[in-house]
Amino acid sequence: MAVAFSYLMLNSHTSGIFWIAAIIVAILLGVIVYLSIRLAKSGKQKKNMEDRFQQIENRMNSLQLETLESRLNPHLFKNILNSIQSHAYQTYFALDKLGNVLDYILYESRKKLVTPKEEIDFALSLIEINKIKISPLFELNVKARVNESEPLYKQRILAPLISIDLIENAFKHADLQSPDAFISIVFEFRDDHFYLTVSNKISSKKPIEKEKGGIGVMTLENRLRIIYKNHFKLEKLIEGDVYIAHLKINLLDYKAQMLTAG
Numbered sequence: 001m002a003v004a005f006s007y008l009m010l011n012s013h014t015s016g017i018f019w020i021a022a023i024i025v026a027i028l029l030g031v032i033v034y035l036s037i038r039l040a041k042s043g044k045q046k047k048n049m050e051d052r053f054q055q056i057e058n059r060m061n062s063l064q065l066e067t068l069e070s071r072l073n074p075h076l077f078k079n080i081l082n083s084i085q086s087h088a089y090q091t092y093f094a095l096d097k098l099g100n101v102l103d104y105i106l107y108e109s110r111k112k113l114v115t116p117k118e119e120i121d122f123a124l125s126l127i128e129i130n131k132i133k134i135s136p137l138f139e140l141n142v143k144a145r146v147n148e149s150e151p152l153y154k155q156r157i158l159a160p161l162i163s164i165d166l167i168e169n170a171f172k173h174a175d176l177q178s179p180d181a182f183i184s185i186v187f188e189f190r191d192d193h194f195y196l197t198v199s200n201k202i203s204s205k206k207p208i209e210k211e212k213g214g215i216g217v218m219t220l221e222n223r224l225r226i227i228y229k230n231h232f233k234l235e236k237l238i239e240g241d242v243y244i245a246h247l248k249i250n251l252l253d254y255k256a257q258m259l260t261a262g
Contacts, residue, residue, distance in 0.1 A: 100125040104160070113156040116194050116251070120144055120187050123163045127185060130171045139182035146189045153189055157251045159227050163187075165220040166198040166245045173243065175203035192252035199244040228254055 104122040108114050127142055134140065146153065167185060175181040181201045188195035224232050224247075231254045235246045 097125045097128045101129065108160055111156070111160065114158055114160045115154050115156055116152070116158045116189050117146075117148075117154055119158050119160060119163060120146065120189075122161075123167060123185075123187065126164060126167060130167070133171060134176055138176060141182065141184045141186075143185070144187040146187065150189065150192060152192045152251050152255065155255075157255055158194060158249070159223060162220070162223070162247075162249075163196050166196060166247065169245070170198045170200040170243075173203060174200035175241075178203075192250070194247075194249045194251055196247045197244070199242055202238070202241050202243050224249075229257075231257065 101122065104118070104125075108118055108122070124142070124144070127140075131140060148154075170183050170185070174183050178201060181203075183200045184198070186195070186197045188197075221234065224234060228249055231250045233246075233248045235244075237244050
């Protein structure tokens with residue numbers, strides 16, 4: 001009888017331990033399921049927050065870009081008119097080129113992207129207008145090394161007016177009076193890259209400070225960062241009395257980024 005009682009007590013004790021263990025396991029499973037659900041919700045909320053933040057950031061960049069471009073166009077137009085007004089005897093030729101430039105500014109530049117061909121053609125017309133500032137003996141070298149067979153050359157992949165700041169800066173700061181002065185402008189399009197190299201001899205005369213001037217380089221750098229992010233390189237350096245600016249944009253990588261984002 002005592003043996004039987006001891007056996008029942010042992011079984012009861014073992015059964016109690018089993019049920020306690022089962023309850024603990026159930027609680028742990030419940031906690032794990034609860035935490036998993038919370039983690040999933042937290043991850044979804046985090047993703048939603050990241051998406052929302054990206055939308056806000058994109059909108060801010062868009063607004064900033066619109067602001068920069070609205071400041072840019074009147075600034076360029078004023079420079080062009082000043083150039084033409086200062087040399088009335090070349091007005092007919094200048095106005096012909098001005099027509100091309102204005103068409104580009106009023107219509108093409110309102111588009112988010114243009115073709116490299118359109119941008120280079122525009123820049124060449126702009127250079128012709130700027131030529132009226134200088135003597136016929138002044139050394140102005142302009143070259144366009146373009147591989148027109150590359151598909152991206154005629155695709156809308158380049159930001160409009162991206163070349164004007166470096167060109168305008170060269171005419172503004174070049175030593176136009178020195179006998180060995182020069183401006184060199186080289187456009188290149190190869191391997192799906194857009195290149196622009198502008199160099200000029202620096203004038204020894206300090207340029208006249210303008211109350212509301214100096215937005216060109218800042219505007220260019222801001223636009224490049226907003227549009228091309230890490231797919232561009234802008235270098236500015238001085239070698240002796242020569243200022244050199246070199247812009248390189250990897251349009252193939254930029255297009256791949258656009259397709260991925262889309």
